Amino acid sequence: MGRFERLKRWAKKLKAELYALYLAYRDPRTPLHARIFAAVVVAYAFSPIDLIPDPIPVLGYLDDLILVPLGIALAVRMIPPAVLTECRSRAREAALKANPKSTAAAIVVVGIWLLLAALAVYLTARFVGL
Missing domain, CATH: 1.20.5 (Single alpha-helices involved in coiled-coils or other helix-helix interfaces)
Structure with missing residues (x-):
């Protein structure tokens, strides 16, 4: 499998995780601190405004390549496993239709x-x- 295919799979997985985070921050079983952090991560990921503007060569994409995946990883650790499992399942179902x-x-x-x-x-x- 080539690098491009692995990159596409990784991007697809990140997109699914973002949607699962979106569902999790709306779930009342998620602790308040995790809800707030997940909401910030989802909003930043979908926001057209970046900390480092994209036109800046190389640095402009670092936030998309480092900050968003790091934020997702941290938010996932804050959400209760049962809630996250359910939200991931709902995200997969939504992606199918x-x-x-x-x-x-x-x-x-x-x-x-x-x-x-x-x-x-x-x-x-x-x-x-x-």
């Missing part, structure tokens, strides 16, 4: 970003006097 909500949510998010960009252009033009 298509989720049209995620497509609709993506359209809504893109629409909001486009509206905000249009508002920024409008306000800039208004204040600059174009």
